[in-house]
Amino acid sequence: MHPADAIELLRTTKADPSRARTLQRGAADGHFVRVRHGVYVPAAAWAALDGRSRYLVRMRAAVPLLPIGAVFTRDSAAAVLNVPRLTSWPEHVHVTVPALDADRRRVGLTLHAGRRPAEAGRFHGVPVASLAETVVETSRRSSLSGAVVAVDHALRSGVQRRELEGMLDSGPDWGRVRVANALGVADERHESVGESFFAARCHELRAPYMEPQVQFVRPGGKTYRVDFWMPSLGLVLEFDGRQKYRDHGAVPGTADDVLWSEKLREDDIRADGDVRGFIRVTWWHLVDPERLRTLFRMHGVPCR
Structure with missing residues (x-):
């Protein structure tokens, strides 16, 4: 069970005003968190959730407000389908209701008028838009x-x-x-969010063409696959996320063993006659394109 499904939702009701007062006092004391009007969750459980999981909880809290025929779309569908994003998850829940002739907005919830999208499944009984439709609509x-x-x-x-x-x-x-x-x-062929982010930044900077996931075969038949290859300049470009050095599944041993193995790998790739340079890019370079521009200039990569 996903943590967002396991967390208990505590709802107030008009039939039990004392419960509402208890939850409100608990929220003021820090024991509960109010996720929308009349809906609370235990603060300790909330603190343990990541941004996507918290957003899914807000979606659960909004389900009783949704009319029959509503479909989770946009950011809400993206959360259910686990579409990665570079920005933090919002608080606002989005559904499309084909029966509406105009959008309707409530605190933390928008019901959009529009055609019924193809479905990818359901979240707590509510249909969820397909991955293709969700990606196109969020990308807009x-x-x-x-x-x-x-x-x-x-x-x-x-x-x-x-x-x-x-x-x-x-x-x-x-x-x-x-x-x-x-x-x-x-x-x-972009194998991670970081590689996708890097490719987009390179496009924005008008960097030379890069081929993803290129293999280099060294004497003896040993093969290395690199994240990107810039053939016009003979440059290998690797996105270095921390996970590479934290996840020892690919390279057994300690963190030092992983670093040493990566050094030997880079040395062997550099020995290839076509390779004239090796650039390592981190998330730090990507969040500010000026940093990536500076890194490229240091290695002779033309960009704008």
């Missing part, structure tokens, strides 16, 4: 980097590129350019 409202991260996730999950393109062509014009640009950058 996202930054380029956020859109590439979402589109790459969809492609890695088996959604066909032509399906995303078809939804874009048949949808509204607003946000179309952003999603089209994201589709141009996205590549299912």
Whole structure:
């Protein structure tokens, strides 16, 4: 069971005003957290949840307010489908209700008018929009980097590129350019959120073409696969997330063993005659494009 499903929801009722007062006092004392009007959760359980899980709890709390026929869409569908994002999860819940002729807004909840989307399943009895539709709709409202991260996730999950393109062509014009640009950058060979983020930043900086997941075969038949290869400059580019050094499953041993193994790997790749340089990029470089621009300039990579 997901932690967001396990946490207890404590609801007030008009039939029991004393319960409401007890929960309100508990929230004031720090024992409970109010997730929406009339709905509380134990503070200790809430503190243990990550941002996505907290958002899923807010969605659970809003379910009794939803009319029959409502479908979780946009950020809400993305949370259920575990679509990665670069920004923090919001508090506002989104559903689409085909029967409405105009959007309706309540505190923490928007009911959108619109056609009924294809469904990917249900969350606490409420249908959830498909992954393809969710990615296209959230990408319309996202930054380029956020859109590439979402589109790459969809492609890695088996959604066909032509399906995303078809939804874009048949949808509204607003946000179309952003999603089209994201589709141009996205590549299912990007193996992580960090690699997707990096590819988007490189596109924004107009860096030279990079090929993802290129293999180098060394004498003796040993093969290395690198995150990106920039053939015009002979540069290997690797995204170094902390998980690489924390997860010892791929390279057994201590953290020092992992670092030493990575050094030997880099030395062997550098020995390839086509390789003229090796650039390691971290999340720190990506959150501020000026840092990535400086790193590129230091290695002779032209960018804007």
